[in-house]
Amino acid sequence: PQKAQALEAWLAQVSSLQMTTIHFESPNRIQRTLAFLSERTPDTPLALCREMTKKFQTVWRGTAQLILEQNQEWRGEMVLVIGAVKRCLEAPDLDSLYQQQRDSGLSHNQAIKTLAQRFSLSKKQIQNQLTTASTSVTPETEPFE
Known part of the structure; x- marks a missing residue:
């Protein structure tokens, strides 16, 4: 490019x-x-x-x-x-970008489509990354045993 x-x-x-x-x-x-x-x-x-x-x-x-x-x-x-690119990239904060799209009045599908076009990814990849980010457990939120 x-x-x-x-x-x-x-x-x-x-x-x-x-x-x-x-x-x-x-x-x-x-x-x-x-x-x-x-x-x-x-x-x-x-x-x-x-x-x-x-x-x-x-x-x-x-x-x-x-x-x-x-x-x-x-x-x-x-x-x-x-070689396989390690995830040391400054990965876009999809959650906040998605929320910005939603706050600007776009529907869920429109926001996903916009992000997919912006990062040259499929809509499914964006959706999966958003789902993974929202369901992952961080050390601060792990339940105590």
């Missing part, structure tokens, strides 16, 4: 998959993408592959910051392999 908001939505979608993902990236944008990943998911393992299946194939492995420190002039076909 080229714009910041699209990058945020893309990362939210990738992190919701909880599996390794493969992306083709332009050598012109790889520096910015790595910087973005370094800032948002500093511990996520990556592999950056250049010119795969060719004579000058190169693979860099590590975190986004380690790969950025290679200070390369990025050229050629770039493939970015992102």
Whole structure:
């Protein structure tokens, strides 16, 4: 993705998959993408592959910051392999965002649909996250035995 908001939505979608993902990236944008990943998911393992299946194939492995420190002039076909993104993302506080949508006059379904579009997730994923958040027991609310 080229714009910041699209990058945020893309990362939210990738992190919701909880599996390794493969992306083709332009050598012109790889520096910015790595910087973005370094800032948002500093511990996520990556592999950056250049010119795969060719004579000058190169693979860099590590975190986004380690790969950025290679200070390369990025050229050629770039493939970015992102390990399962840990939930170290600053996850949006869906409960408060949902409540803001409801307070602004949207129905339950409209609020879910709006949040799903905003974070590039399915309505079911948003609903599940809201349900999980509302039914989880925190240490402060656990019953005493």
